[in-house]
Amino acid sequence: MNFKFMIGTKALFGKGCIESNKAIFKEFGKKAFIVTGKNSAKASGALGDVVEALKECGIEYSIYDRVLNNPTLENVKEGGDLAREFGADFIVGIGGGSPLDASKAVAVLASNNIDPVDLYKNVFENKPLPIIAIPTTAGTGSEITPYSILTRNDLKTKKSFGNEDTFPAVAFLDARYTESMSYQTTVDTAMDAFTHSLEGYLGRRSTPVSDILAIEAIRIFGECIENLLNNRLDFEVRERLLYMSMLGGMVISHTGTTLIHGLGYSLTYFKDIPHGRANGYLVREYLKYNYEAAGEKIDNVLKLLKMSSIDELGDIIDKLLPCDLTLSKEEMEMYAGLAMQQRSITSNARTVAEEDLREILRKVFNDGGK
Ligand code: NAP
Numbered sequence: 435m436n437f438k439f440m441i442g443t444k445a446l447f448g449k450g451c452i453e454s455n456k457a458i459f460k461e462f463g464k465k466a467f468i469v470t471g472k473n474s475a476k477a478s479g480a481l482g483d484v485v486e487a488l489k490e491c492g493i494e495y496s497i498y499d500r501v502l503n504n505p506t507l508e509n510v511k512e513g514g515d516l517a518r519e520f521g522a523d524f525i526v527g528i529g530g531g532s533p534l535d536a537s538k539a540v541a542v543l544a545s546n547n548i549d550p551v552d553l554y555k556n557v558f559e560n561k562p563l564p565i566i567a568i569p570t571t572a573g574t575g576s577e578i579t580p581y582s583i584l585t586r587n588d589l590k591t592k593k594s595f596g597n598e599d600t601f602p603a604v605a606f607l608d609a610r611y612t613e614s615m616s617y618q619t620t621v622d623t624a625m626d627a628f629t630h631s632l633e634g635y636l637g638r639r640s641t642p643v644s645d646i647l648a649i650e651a652i653r654i655f656g657e658c659i660e661n662l663l664n665n666r667l668d669f670e671v672r673e674r675l676l677y678m679s680m681l682g683g684m685v686i687s688h689t690g691t692t693l694i695h696g697l698g699y700s701l702t703y704f705k706d707i708p709h710g711r712a713n714g715y716l717v718r719e720y721l722k723y724n725y726e727a728a729g730e731k732i733d734n735v736l737k738l739l740k741m742s743s744i745d746e747l748g749d750i751i752d753k754l755l756p757c758d759l760t761l762s763k764e765e766m767e768m769y770a771g772l773a774m775q776q777r778s779i780t781s782n783a784r785t786v787a788e789e790d791l792r793e794i795l796r797k798v799f800n801d802g803g804k
């Protein structure tokens with residue numbers, strides 16, 4: 435055995451976790467810069483709880499609520515400049531993966547006045563400001579990963595940066611904040627969390643510890659499928675989805691993602707398909723493609739989900755994520771080419787050739803859609 439395991443985040447999980455641990459904010463300074471999207475922070479109730487805690491701790495704050503879905507370099511530059519001008523001591527990210535990923539970039543840019551494209555050098559003169567992350571979706575696990583995935587309009591794709599210093603220092607995971615999510619976003623983000631564990635488990639960088647986490651997350655996903663299908667999403671189910679998502683984040687912090695994420699980015703960039711949904715569309719063909727390299731593990735995934743075949747899982751995903759997207763030959767060629775440039779592709783269980791990706795896309799999006 436030969437592996438490293440490290441999560442640089444203190445995770446505080448449970449209903450009311452901000453209220454019962456609010457003194458933690460004081461450990462990070464006197465000025466907080468809050469990074470969030472248009473609605474999620476307020477709609478979820480998380481912003482209200484944070485503001486109350488900051489006030490009680492005597493911490494001054496400023497709110498940046500202009501993070502876009504799939505944030506761009508331009509977007510995080512604006513946040514970074516404002517955080518620096520404000521003289522922030524620490525960053526509080528509130529929202530789905532988009533605001534949480536943006537908060538990591540803002541944390542680096544606030545302490546390093548660099549061109550945002552240099553985030554990808556992953557070496558920074560000054561340490562990023564500490565980040566406190568509060569998820570309002572149950573999908574990306576970004577509250578517990580070092581990754582920040584940003585849209586690169588210059589490269590027409592999304593690319594991730596991050597190092598051990600961009601793990602959030604603290605994550606507050608309270609499933610009440612996910613209750614205001616729409617049904618569709620709940621399903622999409624659950625699928626993102628599932629694919630993190632799936633790709634991490636089957637991928638080349640999997641480790642004994644990441645496998646344990648992935649297996650547990652996949653099992654929990656299986657238990658939640660019926661609830662997702664029937665839109666029966668009470669607090670207990672939402673808490674399990676948030677827990678599964680956190681485990682998935684721990685998995686990919688060690689394994690990275692693979693083929694699904696590598697291909698999915700183009701569906702988001704060019705077709706505006708939400709990240710998790712894009713991933714979900716690819717699961718069936720991803721599993722079939724990888725069976726020759728990871729058959730035993732795929733059989734175990736099906737066992738954990740209490741399913742008898744890849745198609746049984748694929749049919750359920752089709753019900754959760756109806757898809758009428760079709761792609762032209764040119765689009766499929768372009769997406770396959772872009773995915774080959776993603777580092778994640780090299781971690782896939784089966785060695786990937788560009789034509790394999792074209793074939794996967796053809797099966798999913800050109801056989802009349804599904
Ligand atoms: P998102 O893009 O953060 O949010 C999607 C939508 O849901 C937004 O309109 C958002 O509103 C809304 N929303 C979020 N929480 C809500 C709530 N509780 N109530 C009501 N509305 C809510 O979605 P996401 O799937 O969580 O994140 C996707 C991003 O994360 C992508 O950029 C993806 O590449 C990245 N990602 C990162 C990692 C990682 O390890 N760091 C892993 C996977 C994916 P607002 O606009 O108001 O916020």
Ligand code: FE
Nearest residue numbers: 574626695709
């Ligand atoms: Fe993801």
